[in-house]
Amino acid sequence: MVLYLDNSATTQVLPEVKDAMLPYLFEEFGNPSSKFYSLAENAKNVVKESRDAVAQLLGCTSKEVIFTSGATESNNMIIKGVADYYSEERGNHIVTTKTEHPAVLETCKYLENKGFRVTYLDVDQYGRINIKDIEDIIKNDPPLLISIIWGNNEVGSLNPITEIATLCEENDIFFHTDATQVIGKVDFNLDDLRGVRFLSCSSHKVHGPKGIGTAVIRRDELDIPTKITPLLHGGSQEDGYRSGTLAVHNIVGFGKAAKLTNDNLPNNIERLGELENELTNILNKKFGHNIVFNHDYKDKIPGILSVNFKGVNNELLMKNLAPYVAVSTGSACSSGKPSHVLEAMGYSIDEIRSTIRLSLSPTTTKEELKVFNQL
Ligand code: PMP
Numbered sequence: 001m002v003l004y005l006d007n008s009a010t011t012q013v014l015p016e017v018k019d020a021m022l023p024y025l026f027e028e029f030g031n032p033s034s035k036f037y038s039l040a041e042n043a044k045n046v047v048k049e050s051r052d053a054v055a056q057l058l059g060c061t062s063k064e065v066i067f068t069s070g071a072t073e074s075n076n077m078i079i080k081g082v083a084d085y086y087s088e089e090r091g092n093h094i095v096t097t098k099t100e101h102p103a104v105l106e107t108c109k110y111l112e113n114k115g116f117r118v119t120y121l122d123v124d125q126y127g128r129i130n131i132k133d134i135e136d137i138i139k140n141d142p143p144l145l146i147s148i149i150w151g152n153n154e155v156g157s158l159n160p161i162t163e164i165a166t167l168c169e170e171n172d173i174f175f176h177t178d179a180t181q182v183i184g185k186v187d188f189n190l191d192d193l194r195g196v197r198f199l200s201c202s203s204h205k206v207h208g209p210k211g212i213g214t215a216v217i218r219r220d221e222l223d224i225p226t227k228i229t230p231l232l233h234g235g236s237q238e239d240g241y242r243s244g245t246l247a248v249h250n251i252v253g254f255g256k257a258a259k260l261t262n263d264n265l266p267n268n269i270e271r272l273g274e275l276e277n278e279l280t281n282i283l284n285k286k287f288g289h290n291i292v293f294n295h296d297y298k299d300k301i302p303g304i305l306s307v308n309f310k311g312v313n314n315e316l317l318m319k320n321l322a323p324y325v326a327v328s329t330g331s332a333c334s335s336g337k338p339s340h341v342l343e344a345m346g347y348s349i350d351e352i353r354s355t356i357r358l359s360l361s362p363t364t365t366k367e368e369l370k371v372f373n374q375l
Pocket of ligand 1: 178
C-alpha cells in the first residue's frame, strides 16, 4: 500500500460520506427547484440540511452559504463579482498577496488586464503578510477589496485573519479570505469575524466529494445580503448568486463531510499536531542534516510539512518515493512551475527545486508513517 501524504491536494471521501451520497445519484434524483412531488421536496430538504451543516462548520448563517463547484469558482466569483459591482462606488484598487493560490492570483491578473490596480503584498520568510502593510494601504490608498489567503497550501502558515478582519470592519473595506486549507484544521467561527465579508472553500479537502464548495457571502445586521455581480447567469438558483441546477449528491456529500468535520474538530486538530510531530521526528532521524524544514513550527495549519531535501531534485525524489509514499512539490494546481510561494518567502531556485510537501489527514496513522524507516 502506498502511504497517501498529499491530503492538501485532495482527500479520500469517507465511507459515511459515500453512503450518504449514493441514494442521490440514483433513486433520489429530483431537482430541488421543482415543486410539490416528493422527489423534488426530498431534494430540497436534503439541500437545506446540508447547507445547515456547512453553516454550522463555518459559524455563519445558512443563508450566507452559496454552493459553487469549489474554491476556484468561489474565488473567481467573489473577486470578479465585487470588482464588477462596486468599482464605480469604491474605485479600482485590489489588494492581495504574492502567496495566494493561482485561483486568486490569476483572477487578479485578469482584472489587471481589465484596468484594475492590484497590489501584491510581500510576505516574510514563513509566507505571512505584515499587518502594518495593510494598515498603511487602508490609510493611504483604500482598496475596493482585500483578498488574503487564511492558511497557505504549501507551507501551512496562517495569516493574521482576525486582525485583518477587524481593520477591514473598522474601515468598511470588503475582505475576502481563501480558507480552503484551514477548514477542519483550524477552529474558527465566522460569527466572531464580522469583518470577513467573503470566504471560499472546497469540500474535497475535508473528505467530501470533489466539484462542490462554498462561497460565503455575508449579510449585514439587518439580514440584508451583500450584492455582487454573479459569475453564472441563468435560473437564479442560490439566491441568484450562482445559477445552475444544484448537484444534490455532491451537496449531500459536502454536508455529511462538514458534519463529521465539525463533530470531530478538536480531536482532529490535536491528532494532526501529533502526527506532524511524529513525522518530523521520523524524518529528522532518518535524514538528519540532509533536510531542512521550510515551514514555521507555530501559527500554522497542523499536518502540512514543507521539506527541502538538500541537493536532491524534487521531481526525481517524488518519482522514487511514488511506490511507497504519495507526495507533491506544493500546489497541485501549479505543478511544473517552481513554487511562487517559496520564491516569495525568499528561497533560491535550488532550494525550491529540492522541496516537497507532505500533508497529513486525521485518518493517517502513526503506524503508517513508519514506512519512512524502510526507505
Ligand atoms: N485555494 C486553495 C488554498 C487551495 O489549496 C485550492 C486547492 N488546491 C483551491 C483554492 C482550489 O480548490 P478547487 O480545486 O477545489 O477549486
